[in-house]
Amino acid sequence: MDALAIHRLHFAFTVTFHYLFPQLTMGLAFLIVVLKTVALRTGDPHYDQAARFWGRVLAINFAMGVVTGIPMEFQFGTNWARFSRAAGGVIGQTLAMEGVFSFFLESSFLGAFLFGEKRLGPKAHWVSALLVFVGSWLSGFFIIATNAWMQYPSGYRVGPNGEIVLTSLWHLLVNQWLFWQYLHNMIGSVVTASFVMASIGAYYLLARSHEAYGRTFARTGVIAGVASCCLMLFPTGDQQGKNIAFLQPPTLAAMEGLFQTQTGAPLAILGQPDMDRQRLDNPLVVPNALSFLTYRRWKAEVKGLDDFSRDWWPDNIPLLYYCYHIMVGLGTIFIAVLLVAAFLLWRGRLYLSRPMLWVLMLALPFPYIATTAGWMTAELGRQPWLIYGLFRTVEGTSARVSPGNGLFTLIGFMGIYGLLAVLFLFLVHREIEHGPEA
Amino acid sequence: MPTIWFCLVAVMIAVYVVLDGFDLGAGILHLSVARTDDERRAVLASIGPVWDGNQVWLLAGGGTLYFAFPALYASGFSGFYLPLMIVLWLLILRGISIEFRNHIRGGVWEPFWDAVFCGASALLAIFFGAALGNVVRGVPLDASGYFFLPLWTDFSADREAGILDWYTVLIGIASLLTLAEHGALWLALKTGGAVEVRARRMAARLWWGVLAAVIVITAASFAVQPHLAVSFRERPWGCIFPLLAIAGLILMRFRNARPAFLGSCVHIIGMLTSVVFGLYPYVLPSNSNPALSLTVQNAAAAPYGLRIGLIWFAPGIALAIGYFVFTYRSFAGKTPA
Numbered sequence: 001m002d003a004l005a006i007h008r009l010h011f012a013f014t015v016t017f018h019y020l021f022p023q024l025t026m027g028l029a030f031l032i033v034v035l036k037t038v039a040l041r042t043g044d045p046h047y048d049q050a051a052r053f054w055g056r057v058l059a060i061n062f063a064m065g066v067v068t069g070i071p072m073e074f075q076f077g078t079n080w081a082r083f084s085r086a087a088g089g090v091i092g093q094t095l096a097m098e099g100v101f102s103f104f105l106e107s108s109f110l111g112a113f114l115f116g117e118k119r120l121g122p123k124a125h126w127v128s129a130l131l132v133f134v135g136s137w138l139s140g141f142f143i144i145a146t147n148a149w150m151q152y153p154s155g156y157r158v159g160p161n162g163e164i165v166l167t168s169l170w171h172l173l174v175n176q177w178l179f180w181q182y183l184h185n186m187i188g189s190v191v192t193a194s195f196v197m198a199s200i201g202a203y204y205l206l207a208r209s210h211e212a213y214g215r216t217f218a219r220t221g222v223i224a225g226v227a228s229c230c231l232m233l234f235p236t237g238d239q240q241g242k243n244i245a246f247l248q249p250p251t252l253a254a255m256e257g258l259f260q261t262q263t264g265a266p267l268a269i270l271g272q273p274d275m276d277r278q279r280l281d282n283p284l285v286v287p288n289a290l291s292f293l294t295y296r297r298w299k300a301e302v303k304g305l306d307d308f309s310r311d312w313w314p315d316n317i318p319l320l321y322y323c324y325h326i327m328v329g330l331g332t333i334f335i336a337v338l339l340v341a342a343f344l345l346w347r348g349r350l351y352l353s354r355p356m357l358w359v360l361m362l363a364l365p366f367p368y369i370a371t372t373a374g375w376m377t378a379e380l381g382r383q384p385w386l387i388y389g390l391f392r393t394v395e396g397t398s399a400r401v402s403p404g405n406g407l408f409t410l411i412g413f414m415g416i417y418g419l420l421a422v423l424f425l426f427l428v429h430r431e432i433e434h435g436p437e438a
Numbered sequence: 439m440p441t442i443w444f445c446l447v448a449v450m451i452a453v454y455v456v457l458d459g460f461d462l463g464a465g466i467l468h469l470s471v472a473r474t475d476d477e478r479r480a481v482l483a484s485i486g487p488v489w490d491g492n493q494v495w496l497l498a499g500g501g502t503l504y505f506a507f508p509a510l511y512a513s514g515f516s517g518f519y520l521p522l523m524i525v526l527w528l529l530i531l532r533g534i535s536i537e538f539r540n541h542i543r544g545g546v547w548e549p550f551w552d553a554v555f556c557g558a559s560a561l562l563a564i565f566f567g568a569a570l571g572n573v574v575r576g577v578p579l580d581a582s583g584y585f586f587l588p589l590w591t592d593f594s595a596d597r598e599a600g601i602l603d604w605y606t607v608l609i610g611i612a613s614l615l616t617l618a619e620h621g622a623l624w625l626a627l628k629t630g631g632a633v634e635v636r637a638r639r640m641a642a643r644l645w646w647g648v649l650a651a652v653i654v655i656t657a658a659s660f661a662v663q664p665h666l667a668v669s670f671r672e673r674p675w676g677c678i679f680p681l682l683a684i685a686g687l688i689l690m691r692f693r694n695a696r697p698a699f700l701g702s703c704v705h706i707i708g709m710l711t712s713v714v715f716g717l718y719p720y721v722l723p724s725n726s727n728p729a730l731s732l733t734v735q736n737a738a739a740a741p742y743g744l745r746i747g748l749i750w751f752a753p754g755i756a757l758a759i760g761y762f763v764f765t766y767r768s769f770a771g772k773t774p775a
Contacts, residue, residue: 059537060537060538060541063533063534063537063538064534066490066533067529067530067533067534068530070493070497070526070529070530071526071530073497073500073501074500074515074522074526076504076511076515077504077511077512077514077515077516078515078516078519078522078523079516081512081513081515081516081584082512084504084508084511084512084515085508085509085511085512085513085583086508087508088504088505088508088509088511088512088739089505089508089739089740089743090505090743091504091505092501092502092504092505092506092508092511092739093505093743093746093747095501095504095505096498096501096502096504096505096747096751097501097750097754098501099494099497099498099499099500099501099502100498100501100502100750100751100754100755100758101754101757103494103497103498104491104494104498104757104758104761104762105757105761107490107491107493107494108491108761108762108764108765109761110490111486111487111488111490111491111765112765112768115486115487116768119768159740163508163740165739165740165742165743166739166740166742166743166746167742169746169750398512398516398519398584399582399584400516400517400580400584400585400586401516401519401586402586405519405520408520409519409520409523412523412527413527416527416530416531420530420534423534423538427538427541430541430542
């Protein structure tokens with residue numbers, strides 16, 4: 001493998017593993033605030049006990065997010081030195097802001113939330129839960145701001161030595177790409193947390209243990225899940241798609257497997273990109289749908305890959321196409337499943353419907369897969385650029401770090417993260433078995 | 439403007455070393471000052487609510503370095519690739535050993551994580567010291583401003599040196615001793631009973647080690663990096679930094695744990711500021727061709743970013759200090775067993 005492939009794999013592996021944890025932390029922090037609010041307003045200790053249980057899961061999950069997050073901050077410099085040197089004056093701003101504004105907040109109040117319930121009293125404890133939520137969502141904001149700038153750079157100029165110089169902090173922190181990407185990502189974290197909560201609730205109901213909590217978890221998860229899943233599709237997903245259509249048109253063509261420019265472009269539901277023949281094999285399509293979704297006109301022209309020069313094509317079109325279709329496909333299935341579950345809940349039959357509970361319980365891994373596929377769509381879709389249209393990925397690596405050294409540390413991370421995964425599953429499994437009354 | 443940011447980054451790193459230093463030190467001494475499970479729980483309880491926040495200073499300092507001095511961040515982080523990756527692995531292992539140790543009682547779980555906690559803390563102290571040693575000694579920067587160092591070569595501190603040579607290992611050992619002493623004084627302040635007694639005894643003994651280390655590394659540093667002497671000759675007012683370190687060293691002899699711990703903080707700040715002052719205006723000297731060295735000026739980001747950065751940094755860091763005051767006050771005094 002050449003150096004570029006190893007550095008890309010290094011970042012991809014560590015960031016993919018890392019983001020398994022923050023997505024639950026951010027979504028769960030929100031749901032814990034919901035539980036704490038219900039507890040405060042009704043005075044029902046049941047909801048405090050439920051919040052304590054999810055606080056214990058959050059603690060384990062948060063620790064995993066912290067220890068796997070530190071390497072991300074370092075890797076910009078270790079593996080992507082030329083990119084950092086060129087763009088550090090811009091993206092260093094948002095990364096430093098994350099440390100200063102959110103990490104300090106989170107780390108201070110997570111301790112207060114986990115260990116300080118007795119000392120703080122109910123109101124101050126609710127505030128500490130809220131601040132953990134605010135800290136984690138701020139953290140998400142600064143990371144998405146960094147990524148959004150790489151997807152859609154604005155508020156900069158290029159200096160004489162090729163360095164990229166910030167000219168407007170405002171544009172870095174407020175732009176149309178960032179707005180929709182942030183909402184899409186954060187609501188996605190609520191989807192993950194909702195499914196996790198509903199899944200554990202369904203498990204308790206099916207196993208006939210801790211059933212009172214099982215009902216609370218299933219109900220909370222299904223309600224939050226159905227709302228967040230719908231918001232993922234519309235407006236956030238829709239607007240995110242429009243951003244790509246207008247600001248990264250070759251990416252849209254590659255995601256959709258649209259090789260030729262056409263009026264009334266079809267939306268591919270299934271099919272495999274055939275790069276040799278420049279077409280989709282075994283296609284199952286909805287005629288004119290892509291034109292309508294993008295431009296709200298059935299006969300609008302959508303540009304295909306043939307309209308763009310090859311050096312603007314994403315470098316792994318089949319993988320990009322599959323990731324995008326996995327994300328959208330799962331998102332659609334989530335909405336269908338949760339609408340049925342919400343209907344059963346409304347009719348008062350959810351807790352008795354064993355088939356539905358089985359589906360909810362087994363759904364646990366799928367939001368993680370959808371989120372990962374979504375991020376792979378964003379990152380593969382940006383290729384062959386690190387900063388879209390401005391700085392190519394191949395120019396960003398650390399020139400002096402050899403492929404051998406890169407492979408050495410990649411293997412090291414794989415070993416350590418394998419160990420972390422086993423530990424995480426083991427400890428969370430114990431918490432679930434002990435149950436909320438522990 | 440770059441000099442202001444240089445001072446701010448230096449202060450953030452010094453705060454990191456002082457704060458995370460005592461929980462690293464507690465880790466280094468974990469197996470020796472605490473023998474029973476209850477005693478070890480007391481050590482962990484004394485750092486439990488604060489260690490994660492302390493570590494954030496490293497991340498915030500790193501982030502600040504990134505946007506204020508992108509060329510230094512890029513060059514330093516890619517050049518010190520291997521030791522940094524090892525530091526990351528140690529930080530991961532140490533973090534989970536603190537967080538996960540108390541989840542399961544009895545048998546082999548706790549002794550395993552105690553050993554990981556102690557070993558990772560000690561190695562981190564050595565690696566951080568060695569990293570500082572590398573910056574003082576200089577690295578073989580090339581014309582494009584990059585370098586790459588193997589972990590070790592022949593242990594000579596000349597141009598062919600790796601990350602570890604006699605000088606950087608010496609700084610690593612000095613760092614281990616200094617942070618162990620710092621941790622001992624923290625435990626003397628925050629714990630009671632047998633742990634406190636052992637920590638006090640340890641602190642009294644380690645003090646002599648720290649004293650010896652200070653003398654040796656001072657002599658070695660002036661020999662390895664001639665620019666240090668130039669700085670102190672040209673700007674004699676900088677002698678207040680070494681004097682601060684000496685004052686701290688004297689304070690550390692107090693019987694009362696509070697001034698002694700404070701003395702250790704002052705000592706660490708004095709030592710670090712002496713180094714930073716001595717190197718200025720270099721931030722990463724080249725040991726092959728001094729003209730290729732990275733300086734405060736040539737490594738800094740453009741003026742607009744530095745100016746606007748100051749506007750959000752000031753309230754941000756004020757908030758952070760507020761959280762720290764809140765946290766440390768909530769957990770003030772001896773940690774209840």
